[in-house]
Amino acid sequence: MRRPLACVSLLQTAALSLALVACPLSLTAQSNIPADAPYRNPAAPVEQRVADLLARMTIEEKATMLSGSGWMESAPIYRLGIPAIKMADGPMGVRSWAGSSAVTSAANGPAAKVLATSFPSGVTMAATWDTELVQQEGQAIAQEVKALGRDMILGPTVNINRVPLWGRNFEGYGEDPYLAARLGVAYIKGVQGEGVIPSVKHFAANNEEFERHRIDAHIDERTLHEIYLPAFKAAVEEANVWTVMSAYNKVNSVHCAESTALLTDVLKKEFGFKGFVISDWGSTYSTAPSVNAGMDLEMPGGQPMQTWLARASTQASGNGAGWLTAEKVLAEVKAGHIKEATLNDNVSRILRVIFASGLFDHPHPGGGEVDTPAQQAVALRGATEGLVLLKNAGSLLPLDAAKIHSIAVIGPNAAVARTGGGGSSLVRPAHAIAPLDGIRDRAGSNIDVKYVLGVGMEGEDPIQETPEARANLLRQATETAAKVDVAVVVVGRYPKLESEGFDVKTMDLPAGQDELIEAVEKVNPHTIVVLNTGDAITMTKWLDTTPALVEMWYGGQEAGHALASVLFGDANPSGKLPVSFPKRFEDSPAYGHYPGENLKVDYAEGIYVGYRYYDTKNVEPQFPFGFGLSYTTFTYSDLQAFPLEIATGPKSSPMPLVLLEVKNTGTSDGAEVVQLYIHDNHSKIDRPAHELKGFQRVELKAGEEKEVTFLLGREDFAYWSPTKKAWVAEPGKFEIQVGSSSRDIRLRAPLELKK
Ligand code: BGC
Secondary structure (H helix, E strand, O other), X not given: OOOXXXXXXXXXXXXXXXXXXXXXXXXXXOOOOOOOOHHHOOOOOHHHHHHHHHHOXXXXXXXXXXEOOOOOEOOOEHHHOEOOOEEEEOOOOOOOOOOOHHHHHHHOOOOOOOOOOOOOOHHHHHHHOOHHHHHHHHHHHHHXXXXXXXXXXXXXXXXXXXXXXXXXXXXXXXXXXXHHHHHHHHHHHHHHOOOOEEOEEEEOOOOXXXXXXXXXXXXXXXXXXXXXXXXXXXXXXOOOOOEEEEOOOEEOOEEHHXXXXXXXXXXXXXXXXXXXXXXXXXXXXXXXXXXXXXXXXXXXXXXXXXXXXXXXXXXXXXXXXXXXXXXXXXXXXXXXXXOHHHHHHHHHXXXXXXXXXXXXXXXXXXXXXXXXXXXXXXXXXXXXXXOEEEEEHHHOOOOOOOOOOEEEEEOOOOOOOOOOOEOOOOOOOOOOXXXXXXXXXXXXXXXXXXXXXXXXXXXXXXXXXXXXXXXXXXXXXXXXXXHOOXXXXXXXXXXXXXXXXXOOOOOOOOOOHHHHHHHHHXXXXXXXXXXXXXXXXXXXXXXXXXXXXXXOOOOOOOHHHHHHHHHOOOOOOOOOOOOOEOOOHHHOOOOOOOOOEOOEEEOOOOOOOOHHHHOOOOOOOOEOOOOOEOOOOEEEEEEEEOOHHHHHOOOOOOOEEEEEEEEEOOOOOEEEEEEEEEEEOOOOOOOOOOEEEXXXXXXXXXXXXXXXXXXXXXXXXXXXXXXXXXXXXXXXXXXXXXXXXXXXXXXXXXXXXXX
16 A cells, blocks of 8 residues: 655654654555554454564664654554554643643643543542542543544553642642552553553652752652552552653652663562553653663654754753654664664563554544533542542531522632643643632522632732732622621632642742631631642641631532532532641651752651651641541441451452441431551561551441441551562551541451461
8 A cells, every 4th residue: 555645755754743643554554564464463462463563673663663753642653554652641631732831831722722621630539539430530531532533641640749849749649659559540440441541650759840850869668669659560560551651850869761770670570561661751861771771662752852852941951852762772772782672672562552552453533522421520520529528617518508698709719710730731621610600500599609809819910919909809808708698718729839840839828818718717707718729738827717628629620510519518528638738848747858959859758658657756737648527427337357368368369358337327428438557566667657558438328337348468468678679568466447537547456467
């Protein structure tokens, strides 16, 4: 079959362009490849197809595959019918693939071409503790990826929330490696189940944005294995993830993109990863060392990469790119610095994913529908289940629509839908429901809903430039709040203050927001404070007098409706914090070891991250990990733990080992997230007070009781031994704890681990 002329001429140019990527595969596979070549047979085993195709490739073609052909496309080889993998950012929906964040943010203006469902941020989904829902979210996003003609979504983000100031905390699944692992696995299964390629990121220890290209995270081996790697391990071992994205930063003095310790020893050998490693965008700094360390695909590539790299700002921020071009790779192969066997391994990994995902046989032509009612429903459920009710003094909530006549919705985040934090994850939706919209829709015509800004958003609203203007805004807010039945103050940050690319400056709310809350609370005793943030903020100034407090995170396009449904009691809140909220930044475990000095950050707190720190060192957080209120009450009883079965081995042959009863003792239907922690009574080494090793979100009708069952394996009792270089479960006495948060343990049972 003849290749279209346009494609031929483009192929002859040095740089593979986006236009080339668009050449239809069916027109390009060459006739001299027999139709019955094993690699072209969809029924042949993947490994056979990989081996057959690899054997037909020239060394030049192999080298071409190690770098992208464009901003978001891998290199196609038309002679053999190898398609480009067409990517899109993620993780909470499909973002434009037009170029760097700067380019796509501009493209995200009113004329945006890519309008996709904006799903709730990672931290919101983590607050649902609902693995089934996260899997549905992954599936829905994958369907949109295909509908838009792409093949790969750059997510999920499973980096651990180490410091409350990390600019990307909103993207990840919180502070606990077990929770992050469960949710990462669920997301990946949802995506891969649709034949779409996910990329679990960023491997590893991308826990701050400060100098993210240059920062060198010093982390001991045990901490790496117990805190920062488990979500990646689970992604590989349980979800069989197809790609892993390396991080920008250095770990123990080596850039992740050229870390043999991470990419080869841990990921490929220890975890058994069979897919390909993709660099973060501009995270490579060498040719042979990167390839030999296990880097398989450098992104971006082609002309878009060259143009971007030539910019002073790209260089200044420390990006590295253009190291794995065919020319450079071939030169290193010829010089003997890269073995052909290594190149074969890189290419085999990429081919394996192209075959395993179905992309080779069933390309995604696009032209499908996105933002469908079904996808919106997933986004709405995520935003609703992820809402965390933190305080409800005097049962102000839920609001009784029959008794309320007026509501004032106040604040810089009230009338604008702040769907996500900033950076590569920010999706442009076709519509988004702000808190004010949601409350208005729900309140109907019998309740008068007023809106006042109260304070402009820091850095956004010129309206508050003078002290007079600020006083005026505040006065309008208090005057309105004083006259209504209920005041809802929606505060928080926005993408210019909480984003990829820089850390959040302070745990305090942006300028004027504390004062707004205090002033409104003074004039209206029925004030509900709503936080629209990706992580904890300091609330000591007003919390004692605040009647009701809700964390809505960045809940995506449906968040306004989700908020209203919880405020009015149509939905019973069931979200639980996936991260501890400290009282002050100074109380957080990494305080004093962040952001580091001279571009080196020492993870001196070791394994004591989040509740492992607060609960072991007895530092009282503002709100503990796993905490969240409901409009109903739950009791826990009849805990039983079976010690004998524990010796039977890993979860692959699980036995029901922990049983308990949970009852909804209130008058409304609701859901409880039952959490299981393990406490080690006897360890010879230092271990945290307890560690989360199981959870279940249980829906219970009013008065209903259910048995909850947990399956445990030896690994749930283990710690990482740097001397043995293995997970070690020491036989002896443990305690099983079940409860409603890390600090609300309701039942305990001893359990002995036999040899
Ligand atoms: C981010 C990644 C993202 C990539 C492509 C990088 O700056 O760290 O998470 O997937 O850009 O946009």
